[in-house]
Structures are given as structure tokens and as C-alpha cells.
């Protein structure tokens with residue numbers, strides 16, 4: 742009787758270990774899937790690029806939000822904000838021409854996006870297309886300064902139309918960059934979309950993992966007017982599907 746009892750305990754332990762093994766295997770495969778779409782897991786100690794002030798609590802997110810936050814398909818818009826604490830990891834300066842020479846934070850992008858941008862600009866140059874970076878990373882604090890400046894100058898209502906509220910700008914992800922060209926004097930204006938540089942970009946950005954984030958006719962979904970200059974890195978696979986299907990990032994990830 743005692744022996745049978747021991748045997749059944751042993752059996753339960755064995756089954757538990759077996760179950761844990763399969764659970765860990767399935768967890769591993771979901772990480773692999775995310776790696777394919779551009780997700781990279783940082784070791785737990787690798788936090789030096791994401792400093793937190795003393796007393797700051799980590800942002801509480803649901804499982805889905807946490808996954809989104811780490812993936813390159815992270816959606817940031819007027820409905821889905823980033824917190825003041827969110828500073829992207831691995832910010833670096835892409836080796837591409839910019840419309841200014843100072844070493845400002847707005848030159849920075851996340852490493853994978855920066856490398857993809859270099860490839861995109863190199864490919865353009867080989868076809869005689871000279872693209873120029875204008876503005877990439879924008880911190881929460883910088884967004885707050887810009888919004889406050891516009892509100893002082895023109896009132897809060899106008900400020901809300903011409904600038905994002907802090908946390909609402911996709912530039913905080915380190916995955917977005919505004920680009921322009923000499924023929925429109927490096928301005929961020931709709932005419933850029935009609936230049937040979939703007940047209941080349943719309944045709945080829947997806948090959949390098951970028952999308953024109955705010956296309957014409959999708960204002961209701963994105964919350965933004967057409968911006969032919971605003972590139973967003975989402976990874977090659979996502980970019981190509983978004984382009985082929987003529988959808989937005991919101992539609993791609995299933996947000997309304």
C-alpha cells in the first residue's frame with residue numbers, strides 16, 4: 742500500500758517535470774516567432790540605456806501591452822500613449838546625412854532601425870536619390886517642451902492640433918524618422934511626396950522594413966494627416982505586408 746502511494750507520488754512528480762518541459766518549449770518557440778518579426782530579448786541586466794530616476798516605478802502593463810512595447814510593431818498614437826519612463830533601448834546615430842550638423846538626440850534611432858535606415862539611404866543613393874534625415878528620436882520631455890511652447894504661443898487647442906501631447910508621439914519609440922530632400926529645402930511638407938525622392942521612398946521603404954506611417958485616406962485610423970516624410974520601422978515582414986495590403990500599422994496589429 743505504502744509502495745503504491747510512493748509510486749503515485751513519483752508518477753505525479755514525473756508528469757509535472759514533463760509538463761514544465763513542454764511549457765518551456767512552447768515559450769521558447771513563441772520567443773523565436775517574435776525574433777523573426779524583429780523582436781530581440783535583452784538580458785535582464787542590460788538596462789543601462791533605459792535609466793530610471795530613483796523612486797520611479799516601472800510602468801504597469803498588461804501582457805499584450807508588454808509584448809507590444811518590446812516589439813517593433815509597437816503602436817503609439819493618440820489613443821495608445823507611452824509613459825514618461827519609456828526610453829527605448831539601444832539608441833544610436835545612423836550614419837546618414839542629416840539636415841543639421843549638431844549632435845542632437847533627434848539624430849538617434851534604435852540600433853536595428855538605424856542599420857535598416859543606412860541600407861535604405863545607401864540603396865537610394867545608388868539610384869541617384871539623395872535622402873536626408875530631419876528628425877528621429879524625441880524624448881517625452883522634449884515632446885512636453887514642444888507642446889508647452891505651442892500652447893504658450895497659440896493656445897492649448899491649436900497646440901493640440903499642431904503637436905502631439907507628451908507620450909503620443911511615435912518619435913519616442915526610436916523607430917520613426919522624418920526625412921526630406923534638397924528640392925523642398927528639407928521641409929516636412931506634403932509636396933515631398935511628389936518629389937522623385939518621396940516617390941522612390943514610397944516604392945522602396947518596405948524592402949528595408951519601413952512604412953509611410955500616415956498614408957493618404959487613412960486619417961480616421963491613424964489620427965494624422967498624410968505625412969509622406971514620416972517613416973516608421975516595423976521590420977521587413979510587417980512592412981511588406983502593410984504595403985501589399987494597403988493597410989496601416991493599427992490595422993496590421995488589429996487595433997481599431
Ligand SMILES: [Zn+2]
Nearest residue numbers: 917918919971
Ligand atoms: Zn514624424
